[in-house]
Amino acid sequence: MIKPAGPDALFTIRDLAETFDVTARTLRYYEQKGLLTPTRRGATRLYTAADRARLALILRGKRVGFTLDEIKEMLDLEQLDQRGTAHLENSLARFRVRIADLKRQREDIEDSIAELEAGCAWMEDRLANREPPEDIKRRARAFELLAAARLTPWTGAAPE
Missing domain, CATH: 1.10.1660.10 (Multidrug-efflux Transporter Regulator; Chain: A; Domain 2)
Structure with missing residues (x-):
């Protein structure tokens, strides 16, 4: 303080x-x-x-x-116009523009955060569900049986 x-x-x-x-x-x-x-x-x-x-x-x-240039201009105008309102009107207009800019930036930041959170949720879901779907498992088993049946004549081993 x-x-x-x-x-x-x-x-x-x-x-x-x-x-x-x-x-x-x-x-x-x-x-x-x-x-x-x-x-x-x-x-x-x-x-x-x-x-x-x-x-x-x-x-x-x-x-x-x-x-700093904007600050200097506002402070200098205030010094020149100590009894008038021109410096206040000028500063008020600048403040309103800055507020609008900051609100736009806040919206952009909130949108970016929402997109990043959605991306995190997607990746967390992918990490949690690493088990392949049933149709992929079924196709993999069928491929393994087919491959084993075709390899049996070469290896002489009985298919499992």
Whole structure:
């Protein structure tokens, strides 16, 4: 569970990496992509509570399948339109599209699971019923008797 922080709190890259279970390299990459903008004190990156909240949104967006570019666009639009509704309408439309995509993927996964389960049932049935059908057994016995009758003149043995 992520602990809340005061508005004036500052965090190092290590603090955020440990808190959110990501690597420092990931945070530097997000900075390179313009998703995070820490201040610097010498070579040390310092993240604000706003950066921390933004990271939580970035990770949530990634978890539900948005690309980093899509996340950046939504976060940047929110920053530009803090008093308006354009960012909310844009984000809502994107969320609805993503929900529809995920529902389609879930249906595909459920169909695949059903097909695999049917295949497993078929194979389990074949393994359980390895005994050949009666007509095959009857034909095999007839073939064996015929073969034995034809081999008798060569071997001199009496048929069984």
